[in-house]
Amino acid sequence: MSNTIVLKVAMMCGGCSGAVERVLSKMEGVDAFDVNLETQKVTVKGSVTQEEVIEKIAKTGKAVEPWAD
Template identity: 35%
Template sequence: MPVISRGATISVLGSVRYLLSGDEEEDGVTINDDAYLEEIEKDFAPLVLLDLPTLRALMSKPVGFKVVALRVSLHYKGCEGKVRKHISKMEGVTSFEIDFASKKVMVMGDMTPLGVLSNISKLMRAQF
């Protein structure tokens, strides 16, 4: 049974979690077994994996900075081009990513999520 002291970090799929409370022994928080940790990893698996440079860039943005993720009806490369052109003209957008395979669009900048959704919905079907 591994014992992890309070304030220690546990890395799960590239993220870091700090243990603040739990079942304590003298040395700190007790984590029962590996099966429990595997179950927790499944429950808290990230929806989007970001590499370290992208994560640092996102964290260095001002407070008004938002990331909006949408599922967009992309059927062919022409759709992707239309979405790219439309998003690039939107006010407040600093960057965006289009994943054609998973039909997802991530828009980053100082704008409202509903504004992004309504603008992209003018072109094609989109949802959060």
């Protein structure tokens, strides 16, 4: 089953977004992801849960929360 998870991640620079991209690229079950530094929006597609993705990104030290529509 494939989920689409949209999160707001506090990223200030290319290094911040790079750290998020690194952890997502190593995460099992992630098929694709998009990290937008300008909008601080991270979209993840794959067989992972929102909780797993939030936990993984939080380990980089970034503030992360579900995207409010």
